[in-house]
Each structure stands twice: as structure tokens, then as C-alpha cells.
Amino acid sequence: MNFYETFWNHKYLSGETGWDIGYVSTPIKEYINQLSDKNLKILIPGGGNSYEAEYLFKKGFKNVFVVDISSIPLMNLAKRVPSFPKENLLHADFFELEDSFDLILEQTFFCALAPSLREAYANKMHQLLKPEGRLVGLLFNIPLNDDKPPFGGNKVEYKKLFSKKFKIEKMEIAYNSVAPRAGNELFFRLKRR
Numbered sequence: 001m002n003f004y005e006t007f008w009n010h011k012y013l014s015g016e017t018g019w020d021i022g023y024v025s026t027p028i029k030e031y032i033n034q035l036s037d038k039n040l041k042i043l044i045p046g047g048g049n050s051y052e053a054e055y056l057f058k059k060g061f062k063n064v065f066v067v068d069i070s071s072i073p074l075m076n077l078a079k080r081v082p083s084f085p086k087e088n089l090l091h092a093d094f095f096e097l098e099d100s101f102d103l104i105l106e107q108t109f110f111c112a113l114a115p116s117l118r119e120a121y122a123n124k125m126h127q128l129l130k131p132e133g134r135l136v137g138l139l140f141n142i143p144l145n146d147d148k149p150p151f152g153g154n155k156v157e158y159k160k161l162f163s164k165k166f167k168i169e170k171m172e173i174a175y176n177s178v179a180p181r182a183g184n185e186l187f188f189r190l191k192r193r
């Protein structure tokens with residue numbers, strides 16, 4: 001078990017899961033609601049308890065994958081939704097994943113990674129997406145911590161980071177955030193270049 005797996009396991013075991021809102025967040029839910037193609041192959045990286053995966057699956061999207069370095073939230077999801085395909089619960093390091101997806105949904109995974117990994121995150125997302133694929137989700141638009149997750153950032157920085165490999169279709173303060181994050185997160189939609 002490496003440092004990161006131990007670190008995140010500890011968070012789940014000790015209940016230090018302040019990021020976990022317990023349900024699919026409104027911006028992601030509304031984005032999912034307007035998707036019509038139920039065959040989309042979708043990845044939720046650093047998905048944790050992944051209420052988004054549950055929501056997608058119950059809406060009829062059957063090609064939904066969750067990757068997490070900690071097996072604990074994956075087991076929680078398997079217990080909550082026994083019919084969710086076990087082979088789509090990937091206990092692995094996101095950076096070591098080899099596959100390709102139509103859509104990747106981001107929520108509090110980017111901010112969990114050290115800022116030194118941001119370039120690698122953008123490159124890996126690009127690699128994991130099919131040619132017309134999209135990376136969609138939420139990013140904090142506030143500074144947050146310097147030494148431990150969650151790490152913050154801002155729109156200028158994110159635009160610079162992602163514009164090399166993605167067309168930025170949207171990156172705006174979310175109008176429909178859950179109350180504790182209102183005004184502090186950007187909803188973004190990136191298309192792979």
C-alpha cells in the first residue's frame with residue numbers, strides 16, 4: 001500500500017470526509033439530466049462514495065466506471081447499489097489507468113491532488129478521453145490549503161492549464177452549487193483537442 005492509499009484510507013476510516021455531501025451535487029445532477037446517450041462510457045475519477053455513479057446507473061447509464069485509490073468508498077458503493085457492476089469499480093491509481101472514455105466527471109478529485117500533479121492530471125485526462133470526449137465538472141475558485149488537500153486555484157490558472165490540450169467550452173461560477181460551495185466553484189466543460 002503506498003502513501004496515498006494509506007492517507008485516503010485513513011480519511012475514510014476516521015470519518016474525516018468533509019468533502020462528502022452524501023448525494024449527487026446539483027451541478028453534476030443537472031448536467032447528467034440533459035445527457036441523452038445512455039451508452040456513453042463515463043469515468044468518475046477519485047470518485048469516493050460516488051453518488052454521481054449511483055445516480056447515473058439508476059438513470060440507465062450502464063457504462064459507468066469509478067476509479068479510486070482507496071477501496072473503502074468503492075465497497076460502500078457496492079453495498080449501497082448491489083447491482084452496480086463490480087468490474088466497473090476500479091481500485092487503482094488514476095494515473096495508472098489505461099482505457100478510454102466519452103465523458104469524465106470531475107468533482108473534488110483535482111483539489112485532492114498536489115498542485116505539482118496538475119500538468120500530469122491534464123495530460124492523463126487527455127489520454128483517457130476518446131477524440132471527441134469531454135471532461136466536465138467542478139473546480140474550486142478559491143485559494144484553500146497550501147500544504148494538504150483540498151488545494152484551491154482560480155479560473156486564470158485553470159484556463160492556462162487546460163487550454164493546451166482542451167477546448168474550453170465553458171468555465172463559469174456555478175449558479176446551482178450546493179449551499180456550502182455557492183460562489184466558490186466553477187462549472188467547466190472541456191472538449192479534448
Ligand SMILES: C[S@@+](CC[C@H](N)C(=O)[O-])C[C@H]1O[C@@H](n2cnc3c(N)ncnc32)[C@H](O)[C@@H]1O
Pocket residue numbers: 004008009019020021045046047048049050067068069070073092093094095107108109112
Ligand atoms: C476529496 S475526495 C473526493 C471524493 C468524491 N469525488 C466526492 O466528491 O465525494 C478525493 C478522492 O480521490 C481519491 N484519490 C486520491 N488520489 C487518487 C489517485 N491518485 N487515484 C485515484 N483516486 C485517488 C481519494 O481516495 C478520495 O476518494
